[in-house]
C-alpha cells in the first residue's frame with residue numbers, strides 16, 4: 001500500500017513511524033512533513049489547507065489511503081473533499097469533526113445525552129456574559145467556541161480577571177472568529193487524563209491512557225503551551241475508571257453522534273478530569289493528541305494500518321487493541337522563550353544517537369533541513385520519547401536521551417512524570 005500522512009508535527013512523525021512498521025506498507029508520503037519524517041517518507045510541499053492539491057497528488061501517485069493529523073483540515077472538511085473524489089481517507093467528516101471545532105456544540109451534545117461534564121452557559125454577546133459573571137463563583141473557565149491553537153481557554157481566579165477575559169475573547173477577538181461565541185464553564189479539580197480512541201462510526205476502542213503537561217514551566221507554572229511532555233499509562237486511570245468511562249462517556253458519545261447523524265470515524269481524543277464526583281469530560285478533539293501520540297503509539301502492538309482500515313470499513317469489532325506492558329515518557333525540547341518569543345535556525349546535534357534503538361525515539365516538530373544539517377525551526381523543536389519497564393525507568397531513560405541532543409537555546413521541563421515518581425508506587 002501507499003499511504004499519505006497530512007501534517008508536519010511530532011504527532012505526524014509518530015504516526016509515520018508506526019505506519020512504517022506495518023507489513024502492508026510499501027511507500028509513505030507526507031504533506032508537508034518535516035526533517036524527521038523525511039527519513040521515513042517522501043515529503044511533498046503541499047500545505048495542509050489545500051485540499052484539492054492534496055487530492056490531485058493522491059490521484060496522481062495512486063495512493064491507497066490518506067491519514068489526516070491536524071484539527072484544522074478536519075474541521076474544514078478535508079475528509080468530505082477526499083470522499084467526494086472517491087478517495088480512501090482516515091478521519092472524521094466535517095459534520096463529526098465539529099465535536100472539536102465548536103465547544104458550544106460539544107457542551108450541548110453532552111448535556112442532551114447526559115455525558116458527565118462541567119456545568120456551563122453559552123453566550124454570543126459580551127454584555128450578557130459579563131452580567132452572568134456578576135453572580136458566578138470563582139475560579140471560572142472561559143472557552144472560545146472555535147479552534148484557537150489550544151489557547152482559547154482562560155481560567156479566571158476573580159470577577160475582574162473574567163471580565164478582562166470576556167473582552168479579550170469576544171470584543172478584542174484575540175482568537176478571531178473562534179470568539180464569536182463563548183462557553184463559560186464550572187471550574188473542576190482533579191487529575192487530568194487523555195484517552196485516544198479509534199472509532200468506526202458505531203464502535204469505539206480506547207487506546208492506553210496518557211497525561212499531558214500543558215504549562216511551560218516546572219511545577220505547572222508559566223503559560224499554556226501545545227504540550228511540554230507526556231507519559232503513558234496514567235496510573236490514576238485505573239481499570240474501574242476505564243470501565244466507568246466506557247459505559248458513561250465513550251459509548252454514549254459514539255451513540256450520541258450517530259443519533260445526531262454525525263457518525264464519528266477516526267480518532268476521538270477525550271480529555272478527562274478525574275473529579276471527586278467521578279470522571280468528567282474536559283474536552284473532545286477529533287484527532288490524535290500531540291504529544292500524547294508520541295507515548296501511546298510506541299506502546300501499541302497492533303498493525304496500525306489494519307486498525308485504520310477497520311475504522312473506515314466499519315469493522316472495528318474485528319480488532320482487539322493491545323499495548324505493551326511497559327511505560328513511555330516524552331519530553332519536548334523547545335526553544336527558550338516558547339510559547340512567546342524565541343529564536344530559531346540553530347543547528348541540532350546528537351540526532352544520530354537515536355538510530356537503530358528500539359526503546360528511544362526522537363520525533364521532529366519544529367525542524368528544517370539545510371544541506372545535511374538539521375536546524376531548529378519552531379517553538380517545540382523535538383519530542384524525545386523513551387520506553388521502560390515502568391514509568392520510573394522510562395523517565396530516567398528519557399532525560400538521559402534528552403541530554404544527547406544539543407542546540408542553542410534548548411529548553412525543557414525537568415519534571416515530566418515526576419509527580420508519579422513522588423507517589424512512589426509506580
Ligand code: AMP
Pocket residue numbers: 118141150153155185186187188189192214271282283
Ligand atoms: P481544553 O483546551 O478545553 O483542554 O482546556 C485546556 C486546559 O484547561 C485543560 O487541559 C485543563 O487543564 C483546563 N481546563 C479546561 N476546562 C476546565 C475546567 N472546566 N475546569 C478546570 N480546568 C479546565
Ligand code: GLY
Pocket residue numbers: 150212226227285288289290291292
Ligand atoms: N495535547 C493536547 C492536544 O493534542 O490537544
